[in-house]
Amino acid sequence: MLRLMTAAVITLLALPAAASSDDAWEAFRAEVDSACRALIIGPGEPTVEVEPFGSASYGVALITLALPEGASERYACVFDKQSSAAELAGPFPEPEAAESE
Numbered sequence: 001m002l003r004l005m006t007a008a009v010i011t012l013l014a015l016p017a018a019a020s021s022d023d024a025w026e027a028f029r030a031e032v033d034s035a036c037r038a039l040i041i042g043p044g045e046p047t048v049e050v051e052p053f054g055s056a057s058y059g060v061a062l063i064t065l066a067l068p069e070g071a072s073e074r075y076a077c078v079f080d081k082q083s084s085a086a087e088l089a090g091p092f093p094e095p096e097a098a099e100s101e
Helices: 002-037 095-100
Strands: 045-050 058-066 072-080 086-092
Touching: 002 045, 002 058, 002 072, 002 086, 058 086
Parallel strands: none
Antiparallel strands: 045 058, 058 072, 072 086
């Protein structure tokens, strides 16, 4: 009986955490998006796709920058969950350019 009550109490205590979990993940994604957008310098409009949860230590986003002449560049952005620092890698070469190398 005691075990059953203990399990019930633990389950009830976990409910508020589960409810705020979606809000916390949404805030995390917004923070990654904002930090990564701040690193983009230059012409064009960035599209930022944040991986919903990241790894244990990092958030990750794929950024596509639409350039004025119709081309685009792709970047990877890594966000440190501990320090909230973001770093940008890339741009990745165009797929056809990468195949010819």
